[in-house]
Amino acid sequence: MGMTEATYGRRLEESLKCVKEVDNYVIGLRRDLHLHPEIGLQEERTIRVVTDELKKLEIEYEVVPNGGVIGIINGEHEGKSLILRADLDALPMKEEELNLKERKIVVSTNNEAAHTCGHDGHTAMLLGAAKILSHNKDKLKGKVILAFEQGEENGTGIYNILNRLNEIGADGIWGIHLKSDIPSGKISVDAGPRMAGYFSYRIKIKGKSGHGSRPDLAISPIDCFTDFYTHLKSMRLNALDPFQTITYAIGSISAGSVSNIIPETLHFSGTCRYLNYEQGIRAEHEFKRILEKICELHQCTFEFIAEPKAMDLFVYNQEDCASIALEAVKTSLGEEAVYHYPAWMASETFAYYQKYFPGVFAFLGIENKEKGIGAEHHNAHFDLDEDVLKLGVAATVQFTVDFLNNKKEINFTPEQNSLKDLFSKFERS
Structure with missing residues (x-):
């Protein structure tokens, strides 16, 4: 009543x-x-x-x-x-x-x-x-x-x-x-x-340092990262369910300190947020796959300082x-x-x-x-x-x-x- x-x-x-x-x-x-x-x-x-x-x-x-x-x-x-x-x-x-x-x-x-x-x-x-x-x-x-x-x-x-x-x-x-x-x-x-579930990450990409006048003798982790980031932006279209909400962003990047030296390493970090756990899992796996393939292409290696791991939270x-x-x-x-x-x-x-x-x-x-x-x-x-x-x-x-x-x-x-x-x-x- x-x-x-x-x-x-x-x-x-x-x-x-x-x-x-x-x-x-x-x-x-x-x-x-x-x-x-x-x-x-x-x-x-x-x-x-x-x-x-x-x-x-x-x-x-x-x-x-x-x-x-x-x-x-x-x-x-x-x-x-x-x-x-x-x-x-x-x-x-x-x-x-x-x-x-x-x-x-x-x-x-x-x-x-x-x-x-x-x-x-x-x-x-x-x-x-x-x-x-x-x-x-x-x-x-x-x-x-x-x-x-x-x-x-x-x-x-x-x-x-x-x-x-x-x-x-x-x-x-x-x-x-x-x-x-x-x-x-x-x-x-x-x-x-x-409110969203998420995973965060902190990653180091390692290349080979060298003089800015001879980039052919160095392996730039910056070039590797920019290629990775370009492919990451296409992940939503090519690999993730368009009907499930997800956002992701790079929050910090650090590499080098001098204009004429190609740095040995680059560090970056960010987060990914989602409202569906399966979408989060797919994003985690695709993120890692892209990172591995791009680093291999650029002859760089990578290390997870904090590994991306989707959480059901x-x-x-x-x-x-x-x-x-x-x-x-x-x-x-x-x-x-x-x-x-x-x-x-x-x-x-x-x-x-x-x-x-x-x-x-x-x-x-x-x-x-x-x-x-x-x-x-x-x-x-x-x-x-x-x-x-x-x-x-x-x-x-x-x-x-x-x-x-x-x-x-x-x-x-x-x-x-x-x-x-x-x-x-x-x-x-």
């Missing part, structure tokens, strides 16, 4: 009123974290901020070394358990004082680190949700597990925190990522693939959980907040959690052209619209309540390999 329009309106009004009470709290935390960013596995102050807030809220917690912080909110009624996850780390880069239009409200005080991906907002929203849930635990059915992950950007904290979460156990997981190209206040909880919103999330968004924010968005071709450690727990990774829009907000993630001009943070809190709280109250079976088969075996499977040399 569906809700009447009057009941729906009342629940929406109550939800937003509850969240408004923590709005200033969340914004204040976000600004504090933004001023003092710390990169992966160096989040000492950030962890102190989180644990200090958990203490004030009388939420029991533990610090997982090189993993993050886990807090537990036990409801007064028996039930299921749900993980709510946020990430703590910043990026190793200098932030610009201006966004796309004007001076930002807060700017990093550290020239070597900046929250230019929105993790400060993620952590602040989770603490805001924790405050509401802890104050209402007498009405809560089940257990809420708060997971604040270190080192998401470089994947250095996921093993330890997920290993501990697997020991604790849970029935599902929820996370939010702010999104710079979705209009402010809109939220996507679409089912299916949401995707952020994937489980269909039953996505259905719960959709109704939660409608209840807490209204139907007009729902936004359908295609998969994001970036990658996220949230994919590891979803190997073991069914759940949803939501995209919350922060694009606001009037405020000059909309620069891409990892861009020095990146900024976020603080007005949407309360909406992320509302959606998080509502999903938590709805998930814990849900009695329908969730169709999910967890990963059978242990986390150690899973990491060994994906380990790259």
